[in-house]
Amino acid sequence: MTALDDLPIRDELRGETPYGAPQLDVPVRLNTNENPYPLPEELVARIAERVGEAARTLNRYPDRDALTLRTELAGYLTRVTGHEMGPREVWAANGSNEVLQQLLQAFGGPGRTALGFEPSYSMHALIARGTGTGWLSGPRTADFRIDVAAAVRTIAERRPEVVFVCSPNNPTGTAVDADTVRALYDAAQAARPERGALVVVDEAYEEFSHGPSLLPLLDGRPTLVISRTMSKAFGAAGLRLGYLAADPAVVDAVQLVRLPYHLSAVTQATALAALEHTDTLLGFVGRLKEERDRLVRELRAAGCTVTDSDANFVQFGLFEEEGGAHAVWEALLERGVLVRDNGVPGWLRVTTGTPAENDAFLDAVRAVMKERRQ
Structure with a gap:
């Protein structure tokens, strides 16, 4: 079978991988910054x-x-x-x-x-x-x-x-x-x-x-x-x-x-x-902003370092040991919660979900942080 590097692609594309986040079938997916609310x-x-x-x-x-x-x-x-x-x-x-x-x-x-x-x-x-x-x-x-x-x-x-x-x-x-x-x-x-x-x-x-x-x-x-x-x-x-x-x-x-x-x-x-439904859709934005701010507060209370956020997601850490962020990512995934490991050393990113999704995420974070302290 022909490999990618066997093809006459441009040199600057060799060794690169396509953009994309994992699409995994888990109960809580908070890794791609989607709006969690279905259209009315x-x-x-x-x-x-x-x-x-x-x-x-x-x-x-x-x-x-x-x-x-x-x-x-x-x-x-x-x-x-x-x-x-x-x-x-x-x-x-x-x-x-x-x-x-x-x-x-x-x-x-x-x-x-x-x-x-x-x-x-x-x-x-x-x-x-x-x-x-x-x-x-x-x-x-x-x-x-x-x-x-x-x-x-x-x-x-x-x-x-x-x-x-x-x-x-x-x-x-x-x-x-x-x-x-x-x-x-x-x-x-x-x-x-x-x-x-x-x-x-x-x-x-x-x-x-x-x-x-x-x-x-x-x-x-x-x-x-x-x-x-x-x-x-x-x-x-x-x-x-x-x-x-x-x-x-x-x-x-x-x-x-x-x-x-x-x-x-x-x-x-x-x-x-x-x-035509701008006002209704922006109403969901108001809910998400409140939930995002709650995530920031609760993550800090759980012992995480959190970057102030103006988006519908939150960057949290700081898992400074080598491979620490990915280890936490895996520990959250084991608990049914998928967040994003962007490759920023020591940091992970979580999308703001529905209140129930955010509760599940925060429960998982608290459990992981307790394990890390022990």
């Missing part, structure tokens, strides 16, 4: 209605530019952030990963580099590699904040064409303040005075944050991009709908590399139905 029945019925309407014209290609959907997404952003947006400033694709891929296809590529601040969302580096874009890892402080002074120096020295900022950051949950983004944006433009550099703020978890969106920073910053998703706050991970907000010229740029008719009529119909 009235929304399911509305999705069926809209998809049924779309099905009547599936012999035709969908709206190539998804203009109706982009208009509704712009309206949603305007309402929740207070920053006026129009459809020409919004672009949608199959999950925020495709949005990021299109941005790197347009602004990255061979001979160009992207900079991110690790640990962070690992798909930033993987998509960079997949598009032939060089990858640079920028500095963070011991508490997982971006080291602004060191980051500005790195940008000046390495002159990346694309800079990624994740806020709230995955897997740490830490948010990034507006002053930090302003400093990184200014440094990136100064390093590339001829045409500037693209700065992408990944706000996949923004609806769960204590603080405001960074969307208002778009004003006067033509190469700043805000990326978002419907997978988390909208409880629609299976939908695969991501979107960006940016200067209309950036939207024009990603259309140069998008595949023809990339967003199906069924996807567009489902997303439009979900947007």
